[in-house]
Amino acid sequence: MMAATRYLIIGNGVAGVSAAQEIHRHDPSGPITMIGDEGIPYYYRASLSEWIAEDNTGEMVLARTPAFYAALGIESVVDTVLSVDTEAKQVILDNEDPLGYDRLLIATGASPNVVPIEGLEETLVYRTWDDARQIKVGIASETRVLILGGGVLGLELAGALARLAMRQIAIVQLLDFVGPPLLDEPAGRWLEQRIRSDGLMLFLGDTVERIVAQTAHLQSGEALDFDLFVQSVGVKARYPEVPGLEIGKAIRIDAHGATNLPDVYAAGDCTETRVRSEDRWRPTRIWLDCARQGKVAGCSMAGIEATLTEYPFLNASILYDVRYAYIGDPNGGGGVTYLMEDDGVYRKLRVVDGNLAGALLMGNRRGMMSLYRAIGLPVAEYGDAVVRPDFAWNDLTGRNWDYDFY
Ligand SMILES: Cc1cc2nc3c(=O)[nH]c(=O)nc-3n(C[C@H](O)[C@H](O)[C@H](O)COP(=O)(O)OP(=O)(O)OC[C@H]3O[C@@H](n4cnc5c(N)ncnc54)[C@H](O)[C@@H]3O)c2cc1C
Numbered sequence: 001m002m003a004a005t006r007y008l009i010i011g012n013g014v015a016g017v018s019a020a021q022e023i024h025r026h027d028p029s030g031p032i033t034m035i036g037d038e039g040i041p042y043y044y045r046a047s048l049s050e051w052i053a054e055d056n057t058g059e060m061v062l063a064r065t066p067a068f069y070a071a072l073g074i075e076s077v078v079d080t081v082l083s084v085d086t087e088a089k090q091v092i093l094d095n096e097d098p099l100g101y102d103r104l105l106i107a108t109g110a111s112p113n114v115v116p117i118e119g120l121e122e123t124l125v126y127r128t129w130d131d132a133r134q135i136k137v138g139i140a141s142e143t144r145v146l147i148l149g150g151g152v153l154g155l156e157l158a159g160a161l162a163r164l165a166m167r168q169i170a171i172v173q174l175l176d177f178v179g180p181p182l183l184d185e186p187a188g189r190w191l192e193q194r195i196r197s198d199g200l201m202l203f204l205g206d207t208v209e210r211i212v213a214q215t216a217h218l219q220s221g222e223a224l225d226f227d228l229f230v231q232s233v234g235v236k237a238r239y240p241e242v243p244g245l246e247i248g249k250a251i252r253i254d255a256h257g258a259t260n261l262p263d264v265y266a267a268g269d270c271t272e273t274r275v276r277s278e279d280r281w282r283p284t285r286i287w288l289d290c291a292r293q294g295k296v297a298g299c300s301m302a303g304i305e306a307t308l309t310e311y312p313f314l315n316a317s318i319l320y321d322v323r324y325a326y327i328g329d330p331n332g333g334g335g336v337t338y339l340m341e342d343d344g345v346y347r348k349l350r351v352v353d354g355n356l357a358g359a360l361l362m363g364n365r366r367g368m369m370s371l372y373r374a375i376g377l378p379v380a381e382y383g384d385a386v387v388r389p390d391f392a393w394n395d396l397t398g399r400n401w402d403y404d405f406y
Contacts, residue, residue: 005030007301008091008099010081010108010240012036013045014287015268015294017064019105022298024072032072033099036089037080038128041066044135046287046317048132053160067362081108083241086261091240103263106242106251107294110223110235110269110285115148119211124230126157138228139214144168146216146226148208150178152319154232159320162198169200170224172216176205179319184331186339187360190346195320237270237283248272248281255308265301267293275353276310286315312375316368325368328358328375338387349387354380367393 007023009016018034024190039298042064051061070078073113080094084106090098112125124138125131131372135157143166147154150173161169171178177188178195203218210217216224237250246252246260250272256266268290272281284290292308297307316325322344335352345363349356349371359371370393377396379386386396 008101009105015290016107018294019298026302035077049160053163081240106266106357111238149232157322256300265297267297325361330358330360
C-alpha cells in the first residue's frame with residue numbers, strides 16, 4: 001500500500017485554509033499539518049476595522065472554529081517557521097523539532113513596513129488580530145490618535161475610529177493626496193474633503209521626523225500631541241528562508257500555485273503572479289485572490305489539475321467610510337476618462353481604444369459586477385452614459401446580473 005502524502009501548510013490565513021479544504025476534499029487520507037504563529041484559528045483580516053469600531057469589548061468573530069480543524073483532521077502547530085530545508089524535505093521551527101513533509105505550501109502572508117523615527121521606541125502597526133486588539137484596548141473618547149500613512153489601510157482605520165467619536169484623529173501622509181494606489185489625485189482630493197469635514201486632521205506631503213515623549217514633530221514644523229501612534233505604511237511579502245526559491249518582490253508562483261522548487265507551493269500575500277496580458281509580475285494583495293490561489297495550490301498539491309484564471313483586477317471594500325469598487329485599471333494613462341461627481345458619489349470610467357479599461361466607483365457602486373464583466377468589451381457607443389449609476393447595466397454584457405451594490 002502506498003504511504004499517504006503528508007501535507008504541510010505554513011500560514012493559517014485565507015490562503016492556507018482554502019488550500020487545506022481542497023487538499024482534504026481530494027485526498028482525505030493525507031494528513032495535513034498547519035503551522036501558524038498567531039495562535040488563534042483563522043479569522044477575517046478584512047473585518048478587523050469593523051471589529052475595532054464595534055462598541056463592545058467582545059472577541060473577534062472567528063472564520064473557522066477549532067471544530068473545523070478537527071473535522072478535517074488538521075494538526076495545528078503554533079510556532080514560527082524559520083527556514084525550509086528542501087533537500088531533507090523539512091521545516092525548521094523556532095521552538096519545536098523540525099517537521100517533515102511530502103508537499104509544502106507557503107502561505108505566510110505579508111508583514112507591515114515600519115518607518116524608523118528618531119525617538120520612537122515602540123510602534124503599533126495594523127495587520128493582525130493582536131494589533132487590532134492593542135488599538136481597541138488603547139482607545140477611549142479622550143484618546144488622541146496619530147496615524148502615519150494615508151493609504152487604504154490607514155484610511156480604513158481612521159474611518160473606524162471616527163465612528164467612535166474620539167477627541168482627535170490625525171493622519172500624516174507622505175504623498176500630497178490620500179488613498180494611493182487605489183486613488184489618483186482627483187479622487188484623493190474628493191475623499192480628503194469628506195475626511196476634513198468630519199473634523200479629522202490631515203497633514204499631506206508631510207512625515208513624522210521625531211518623537212519626544214507624546215509629541216510628534218512633523219517635517220512641516222507642526223507639533224502634534226498623541227496618546228496612540230499607529231504606523232500604516234504598506235506591507236511587504238513575508239516568508240521563511242528557503243534556499244533556491246525564486247523570489248521577485250514576493251515568491252513567484254506559476255498558474256498552478258507551484259514555485260520553482262519541487263513539491264513546494266505558495267499562495268496568498270506572500271506571492272506574485274505573472275500577468276501575461278501586461279507582461280509583468282503582480283503581487284497578490286486581495287483577499288479574493290488569496291482564496292483563489294489557495295484553492296488552486298491545494299488542488300495541485302493533491303494531484304488535481306487546476307489553473308489560476310487571469311481575472312481583471314477587482315477590489316471592493318471601504319475607504320475611510322466610503323464603499324468603493326476598483327475594477328480593472330481606472331488610473332492608467334491614456335484613453336478617455338468619464339467622471340461623475342455628485343453628493344457623496346465619485347465615479348470614474350476609463351475607456352481605451354473604445355474598450356472599457358477600468359472603473360473606480362465610490363459612494364455608489366451600482367453596476368459593479370456588470371462593469372467587472374465588461375472589462376475589455378467595446379463601450380464607445382454609449383459615450384459618457386456608462387459612468388452614470390442609472391445606465392442600463394445589463395446591456396453591457398447581455399446578461400442579467402442580480403447584484404445591486406451601492
Ligand atoms: C486591516 C486589513 C483590512 C483588509 N481589508 C481588505 C479588504 O477589504 N479587501 C481585500 O481584498 N483585502 C483586504 N485586506 C487584505 C487581505 O486581508 C489579505 O490579502 C489576506 O488576508 C492575506 O491572506 P493570506 O492567507 O495570504 O495571509 P495572512 O492572512 O497574512 O496569513 C498568513 C499567516 O501566516 C503566519 N505566518 C507568517 N510567517 C510565518 C512563519 N514563518 N511561521 C508561521 N506562521 C507564519 C502569519 O502570522 C499569518 O497568520 C486587508 C488586510 C488588513 C490587514
